[in-house]
Amino acid sequence: MKSNDPHLRLLPAPLLRQGMTTPSAMRDVILALLPAVIAGTWFFGLKALLVLAASIAGAMAVEWAFTPIEKRRNAIGDNSALLTGLLLGMTLPPALPLWMAFVGGMTAIGLGKVIWGGLGTNLFNPALLGRAFLLGTFPIAMTTWSAPGVGFFDLPSSLLALPFQSPVYDAVAAATPLGLMKFEQKGSDFLNLLIGNTGGSLGETSGLLLILGGLYLWWRRDLDWRIPVAIALAAVIFSSALYLADSAKYPGPLFTLFSGGFLLGAIYMATDPVTSPLTPRGAWIFGLGAGLLVVLIRVFGGFPEGMMYAILLMNAATPLIDRYTQPRVFGRGGETK
Amino acid sequence: MKQKELDGYQEFVKGIWRENPVFVQVLGMCPMLAVTNSAMNAVVMGVATFFVLVASSFMISSLQHWIPRQVRISLYIVIIATFVTLADYTILATLPAAHKQLGAFIPLIVVNCMILGRQEAFASRFPVKYAVLDAVGMAGGFLFAMLALGSVREILGTGTLFDIPLFGKGFEPWVTMILPPGGFLTLGLILLFFNWVTKKRGEFLQQVATEREGL
Numbered sequence: 039m040k041s042n043d044p045h046l047r048l049l050p051a052p053l054l055r056q057g058m059t060t061p062s063a064m065r066d067v068i069l070a071l072l073p074a075v076i077a078g079t080w081f082f083g084l085k086a087l088l089v090l091a092a093s094i095a096g097a098m099a100v101e102w103a104f105t106p107i108e109k110r111r112n113a114i115g116d117n118s119a120l121l122t123g124l125l126l127g128m129t130l131p132p133a134l135p136l137w138m139a140f141v142g143g144m145t146a147i148g149l150g151k152v153i154w155g156g157l158g159t160n161l162f163n164p165a166l167l168g169r170a171f172l173l174g175t176f177p178i179a180m181t182t183w184s185a186p187g188v189g190f191f192d193l194p195s196s197l198l199a200l201p202f203q204s205p206v207y208d209a210v211a212a213a214t215p216l217g218l219m220k221f222e223q224k225g226s227d228f229l230n231l232l233i234g235n236t237g238g239s240l241g242e243t244s245g246l247l248l249i250l251g252g253l254y255l256w257w258r259r260d261l262d263w264r265i266p267v268a269i270a271l272a273a274v275i276f277s278s279a280l281y282l283a284d285s286a287k288y289p290g291p292l293f294t295l296f297s298g299g300f301l302l303g304a305i306y307m308a309t310d311p312v313t314s315p316l317t318p319r320g321a322w323i324f325g326l327g328a329g330l331l332v333v334l335i336r337v338f339g340g341f342p343e344g345m346m347y348a349i350l351l352m353n354a355a356t357p358l359i360d361r362y363t364q365p366r367v368f369g370r371g372g373e374t375k
Numbered sequence: 376m377k378q379k380e381l382d383g384y385q386e387f388v389k390g391i392w393r394e395n396p397v398f399v400q401v402l403g404m405c406p407m408l409a410v411t412n413s414a415m416n417a418v419v420m421g422v423a424t425f426f427v428l429v430a431s432s433f434m435i436s437s438l439q440h441w442i443p444r445q446v447r448i449s450l451y452i453v454i455i456a457t458f459v460t461l462a463d464y465t466i467l468a469t470l471p472a473a474h475k476q477l478g479a480f481i482p483l484i485v486v487n488c489m490i491l492g493r494q495e496a497f498a499s500r501f502p503v504k505y506a507v508l509d510a511v512g513m514a515g516g517f518l519f520a521m522l523a524l525g526s527v528r529e530i531l532g533t534g535t536l537f538d539i540p541l542f543g544k545g546f547e548p549w550v551t552m553i554l555p556p557g558g559f560l561t562l563g564l565i566l567l568f569f570n571w572v573t574k575k576r577g578e579f580l581q582q583v584a585t586e587r588e589g590l
Contacts, residue, residue: 135547149560153567175551202534204547 058259060157064117066260067306070251071124074302077244081186082132085197086240092136093168094123096143104152118157122146125165125306128241129299129346130172133184135199142172162353163313166303166346173346179205183214183237214238216298216342231296242302245295252305261309264318268325269304269332270295276333288337300332303345313353320356320363328352381505390512396489397520398569403489407524408558410480414537417525419473421518423462423481428490428514429507430458432498436506439499451494452485459484489517520565527561528552 078086101119102110113119123143130139146168154160173180182205184194196205214237230236232246242248255261273294280288294300308314308328315324328348335344396402406424411417431454435442442450463481467474474481484490493513498506530536532553534546551557 138547171551174554174556175549176547177550179547199547202542202547203545 060118061116063260063311064121066255066258068117068121068124070254070260071128071241071306073247073251074241074244075124075128077247078128078132078240081235081243082184082240083192085193086132088136088193088197089130089132089134089139089240090124090127092139093127093130093143093146094120096140096145097123097126097147097168098143100144100147100152104148105156113156116157118151119147122151122164122168125302126168128302129165129169129239131180131183132240133182133194133196133205134179135196135203135205137199137201138172138176138179141175142168145171158312160312161356162350163307163310166307166350166353169346170350183217183239185237186235186243214298214342215293216336231293236297239299239302242299245301248301248305252301255305255309261305262311262314262318262321264321265309265314265325265328266304268322269308269329272326272329273300273333274329276330277337280333280337294333294336298336298343299345303332303349304328307345308349308352313356315356315359315363317360317363317365320359323359323363324352324356327355381501383505383508386505387508387512390509390514390516391519392516394513395516395520395569396492396513397517398566400489400492401566402492403487403517404562405483406480406487407521407562408555410477411521411525411528411558411561412532412553413529414522414525416473416476417521418518419466419470420477420480421514421521423466424484424487424490424521425511425514425518426462427455427458427484428493428517429510430461431455431490432493432506432510433503434458435494436498436501436503442499447499448491448495451491451499455490455494456485489513523565524558524561527565528557532557 075090097119098114101113105113123146126142126146127139130142146164149171150162150164150167151157151160179196182196199205215231216238232244236243252261252266256263274291277289277291277294281290289297304325308325315321328351331348331351332344335341335347341347390396394400397404397407403424406420410420431451434454435451438454459482462484463474466477466481493510497509501509526536530541531549532551533548534540534542540546549557552561
């Protein structure tokens with residue numbers, strides 16, 4: 039604390055403050071996600087914003103309803119529910135019915151956070167838990183993607199389906215790059231993958247902006263750089279090996295990095311401080327495991343996209359990783375005296 | 376054995392709520408999770424369990440003085456299995472469709488730990504009248520729990536209740552709800568609700584008691 043104040047200051051310790059609090063960290067992540075959100079809105083139109091708003095509303099509603107009155111200001115004010123809703127919304131198809139997005143937001147906070155005891159006590163990433171629930175519950179709606187670049191104010195009828203009613207799709211569904219790769223063995227243009235002009239979830243298509251946001255977070259020290267680096271490393275090594283073995287059948291490493299939810303998951307979801315290991319060594323193990331699982335699920339599994347399950351599985355392993363990577367405590371004495 | 380004071384009404388009513396076999400004792404989870412994907416299946420299963428529990432409680436309670444302690448568990452199982460076989464064939468004869476859906480879970484009523492638990496903990500120690508009342512209460516509680524879980528899962532999973540459509544055409548089924556995860560989720564949420572109600576009720580009673588003391 040720099041002070042030119044000549045007066046004697048009497049303050050209770052701690053006198054030095056880092057300035058990083060939960061609300062500020064959450065605000066940083068939201069700021070870092072904003073460019074990707076804007077890009078998603080640009081490519082998919084107003085409907086993307088509406089889906090985001092519905093998922094955020096669901097998350098905030100449950101957070102508000104299940105917090106005791108005296109804690110509500112803090113619980114809503116720390117932006118964590120807002121961030122969970124935003125992250126969940128970014129992984130959803132742009133033409134998803136709004137009521138499903140709302141249910142997803144409710145599940146994310148309700149089953150992913152509140153039930154475990156609130157902020158900081160959950161085992162799984164809430165946004166991904168919400169998405170896993172949605173994918174299991176509404177498998178057709180969750181895998182019907184719409185093409186980018188339609189009119190900005192077009193609102194498809196599926197978006198406005200009444201609660202509990204099936205969506206009716208009026209446009210032909212577009213495949214995601216991952217779906218094309220998996221079911222038709224077709225690659226996608228790398229430039230489109232980089233800027234996000236492909237079918238897919240509304241916030242995960244623009245690789246470049248997601249990386250920029252990640253760099254901002256790294257500069258603000260809000261994320262553990264080891265986790266995304268380790269995930270990318272493992273995925274690149276594994277997919278390169280497969281690509282070298284049979285380049286016609288398996289996707290290359292660049293495609294692996296920039297397609298689907300890889301970057302969104304690696305940079306923003308796997309690094310959730312609550313559900314990732316605390317120790318540096320643990321972070322490496324966590325990241326390498328997640329990277330390996332992504333490629334494994336994408337290439338050999340039944341789903342085209344594996345980021346969600348890879349992170350959720352590693353979330354489940356986090357307590358174990360933390361237990362086995364604790365640094366040795368020096369100066370406590372030992373067997374040899 | 377020293378008999379404790381028994382109150383028939385209390386023995387009956389405890390199984391419905393205060394000592395509900397599913398929500399409080401968390402027994403009989405296997406049929407609870409496996410066959411509650413529709414309300415109809417849940418009711419058939421609940422009624423079959425009801426019959427087996429009441430009949431075997433009656434039998435074991437009346438035979439309690441002739442059953443040697445050393446072999447009591449195997450004898451209980453034989454008696455329970457007899458009634459399960461009866462229930463199995465009755466369902467097969469009257470409701471073949473439901474029997475096909477429930478499949479292996481009807482014979483598995485034999486190993487429902489709620490039933491064996493009631494024999495060991497209650498029926499083999501107390502007079503027949505109370506044993507039957509206890510069994511009716513416990514089985515009623517089980518039926519109630521099966522019905523609650525089955526209804527929630529069927530309404531969300533297929534949009535119907537006892538095969539009567541509730542939402543009209545175009546209902547989007549919540550696929551998870553009729554799959555195993557839906558069973559775990561619904562059971563967990565109902566348990567949560569049950570514990571919450573019990574806690575609030577305890578707090579309320581406490582408050583009433585202190586207020587009365589203050590007067």
